[in-house]
Structures are given as structure tokens and as C-alpha cells.
Amino acid sequence: QVQVVESGGGLVQAGGSLTLSCTVSGLTFNDYTLGWFRQAPGKELEAVSCIKWSGDSTYYADSVKGRFTISRDNAKNTVYLHMNSLKPEDTAMYYCAAGLLWRSLPLTDDFRDWGQGTQVTVSS
Numbered sequence: 446q447v448q449v450v451e452s453g454g455g456l457v458q459a460g461g462s463l464t465l466s467c468t469v470s471g472l473t474f475n476d477y478t479l480g481w482f483r484q485a486p487g488k489e490l491e492a493v494s495c496i497k498w499s500g501d502s503t504y505y506a507d508s509v510k511g512r513f514t515i516s517r518d519n520a521k522n523t524v525y526l527h528m529n530s531l532k533p534e535d536t537a538m539y540y541c542a543a544g545l546l547w548r549s550l551p552l553t554d555d556f557r558d559w560g561q562g563t564q565v566t567v568s569s
Contacts, residue, residue: 454563467541
């Protein structure tokens with residue numbers, strides 16, 4: 446049974462930093478693309494950042510480029526999202542997901558296994 450567990454969310458002031466972690470079990474981690482998605486109240490789910498199984502390709506939404514960094518540790522079955530210079534508009538529930546495909550523009554339908562999410566709230 447696949448389990449995807451996020452952690453690291455919280456309340457932070459604008460300009461601050463947070464690191465989200467996501468540990469995945471029940472699958473061959475090295476074979477999977479990992480992604481971070483977010484959904485703010487009243488808005489659609491959007492891809493924030495993804496990293497290919499090999500770690501040599503990444504995707505960032507334009508809104509987070511230069512501020513967020515995705516990384517993965519295949520030995521720990523964990524993917525991270527390092528978030529700097531946070532803005533109130535980054536406030537959302539952040540989800541981690543695993544999928545077998547890699548696209549330069551990720552689609553949520555490509556990700557089969559999802560976590561429950563971790564809340565990030567940025568105060569102004």
C-alpha cells in the first residue's frame with residue numbers, strides 16, 4: 446500500500462522560509478516523479494514544483510521561480526520543497542504526489558498517489 450506523508454507546514458510571516466518534506470513508502474521511489482501541488486481556498490489545484498525520478502529535471506511554476514527549490518533524497522524516500530521569500534499569496538494547502546510520467550508541464554492526472562496535505566499560511 447502506497448503512503449504519501451507531508452510535513453513541515455505552518456504559519457510564517459511574509460519574507461520568511463519553510464521547508465516541506467514528503468516521505469513516500471510502498472513503491473519504488475527511484476522510479477517516480479515527485480511533485481508538490483497547492484490549492485488555495487476558492488482556487489484550482491496547481492502544480493508548484495516537480496522533480497523527475499533521476500533528479501536531473503525540475504519544473505517550477507512561474508509564481509515560485511527563484512524562491513522555491515525542490516530536491517529529493519532517494520536513500521530516504523523523501524522529497525523536499527524549500528520555500529524562501531514567502532508571500533501571502535503562497536498561502537494554501539500543499540500536497541505531495543507521485544507519478545510515473547515526466548512532463549515539462551506537469552498534469553495532475555499524471556500523479557496517482559497523493560498525500561493528505563500540509564497547510565502553509567503566510568501572514569502579511
